[in-house]
Amino acid sequence: MNVHFIAIGGAAMHNLALALHNKGYKVTGSDDEIFDPSKSRLEAKGLLPQTFGWYPEKITQNLDAIVLGMHAKADNPELLKAQELGLKIYSYPEFLYEQAKDKTRVVIGGSHGKTTITSMILHVMHYHDRDVDYMVGAQLEGFDVMVKLTESNDFMVLEGDEYLSSPIDRRPKFHLYKPNIALLSGIAWDHINVFPTYENYVEQFSIFVNSIVRGGSINYNEEDAEVKRVVEASENQIRKIPYQTPKYKVEDGETLLETPEGPMPIEVFGAHNLNNLAGAKWICQHMGIDEDDFYEAISTFKGASKRLEKIAENSKSVAYKDFAHSPSKVEATTKAVKEQYSDRTLVACLELHTYSSLNAEFLKEYKGALDAADTAVVFYSPHAVEIKKLEEVTHEQIADAFEREDLIIYTNPKDFKDFLFSQNFENKSLLLMSSGNYGGLDFDDVTKLL
Known part of the structure; x- marks a missing residue:
């Protein structure tokens, strides 16, 4: 072809x-x-x-x-x-569907967590030598490509993105996959340049649930009220299976997951990641992996690239970078690092970089998102606002949105870098959250701070 x-x-x-x-x-x-x-x-x-x-x-x-x-x-x-x-002109998701239409399609959807859940599933399958086709939005350890297509594999695991398919196909990508097995992790308003109202955004997930092949199944995070409402309101003839965050505890900077065999140490941490893990376990069981085999494999999962990725550590300090930019992701990630290292001061730095985050009207969604941090810093580049042809966001609008009196705000990359490199990180955790690079920050230099 x-x-x-x-x-x-x-x-x-x-x-x-x-x-x-x-x-x-x-x-x-x-x-x-x-x-x-x-x-x-x-x-x-x-x-x-x-x-x-x-x-x-x-x-x-x-x-x-x-x-x-x-x-x-x-x-x-x-x-x-x-x-x-x-x-014949295909959008990216249309072409993937053509490649997978004779396979069992497993689609992971949600405003947050979908890359991590997809990565967890693929890690478990790889660990047990179960070959599957897939498409995932991050580079994974042990995988040389982010898309794999074969003639022979029975399953195709797809990360189901709600963003548009192509310049001439304005449907969300995950509407085109027609899953046999689906998962919905969470709903939190995003992509406001495409979905200008919250109701319009949520509607896309209702369409996704209704696109599941009749007789198929959906696992859904019942702790998310909007997810619960959307799935349970659907009249599609599918099995609806809820999941929730499993029990766990944190001891001496290590997360222990409760399993039938007792507490098990795992590499990932944070309530949101444990919730992701519960969803991934269900999907793997649908794909023929039993519970014991899942736990054995998931204990070695270190996370997806740029998702709570540890970039430096010594005996008294640790630094992470994360792709988090939407309010729900920022809040979950900040809480996770504070919980994991509760006896350390947390310095959390967020770059406002996306269309949504740089929109003055959307900013109020960030209220409380950095509250778990001891020191909270927000960076945004007026140049990025200019490039995206958005109205300028002011210092005051950011301060008002986060509703945190001690919030530190930078608009100049040099000023932000000077702040970062003037810190003493002994007994501290550093969390850098952005889908950008803070106006030119070299993350390799950050590793030298500790």
Whole structure:
């Protein structure tokens, strides 16, 4: 099969391109800019475009399919040529569904936790040598790719993102997978540039539950009131199986999970991650892994990349970075680190970096999100606001939103870095939360602070 990728350099797109190449497809692609790690990974497989830009002449009748990435615009010259020729154009999730339509599709949805839960499931399967197809949104230890496709595997595990499918397909990705087995971890308003009201956002999850194949099943976090309401209100003829956070305790900086065999030490920590673990256990059991085998495997799970990732540690200090940016993730992650190291001072630094977090109206959702931190710092770049063509967010709006009188706010990358590097981190925990890099912070330098 001959497949061309428009915007091949994206995190998801390049991984799908690599998966198809590994499956024996002929893959080509274009993009106007490609950065590492996508660039070097594509280059290693001979898939990196020779020159960057859009070339309509690459689009011919010889192509069996076009995969269109979100980075491309609706007036992309290659897309227009493909439409003119009447070629089959797929969004990323549509193409994944085509690859998985004859398999048992396992889809993990939710505003938060979906990458971690998907990663936990894949870790357990890998540990027990159970080969499955998959698509996950983070690089995992022991896995060389984020997308795997085969002809032979029975299951495909998909991280179900609620963001849009492509520039010409405005449906959320997870509406297209039609799961046989599904999970819903949590609902907390996000992506306000696409879903301008809370009600509109929640509706997407109702559609997801109703898209589950008749006779299928959904495991859902019953501790999340909105998840519980959405799942239980659905009239879809599916099995509905609730789960909740299992019992655990923290002793001397180690989390012990209660199991039928007694307390078991695990690498991940925080109530939100234990809740994720409970959901992952159910899904693995649906996929043929018994409880004892799940516990044996999950005890070695260290976490997904950029999800509470430990970047430095000594006997008296520890530093983590986390992808957390939405209010619910920030609150859960901050509480988790404080609980794990309760006898240490927690310095929590949040970068407001996404469309939602830089929206003055949405900011109030962050009320209380950093309350578990002893020292709370917020950084945002006015330049990022400018690039995203949003109205300027003021110092006062941030202070009012978090409702914390001692909140430290920086808008200058140098000032933030000076603050960070002037700290004495003895008997402290450092938590850096961002989907960006604080205006150019080198995380390797941070490891030298401890």
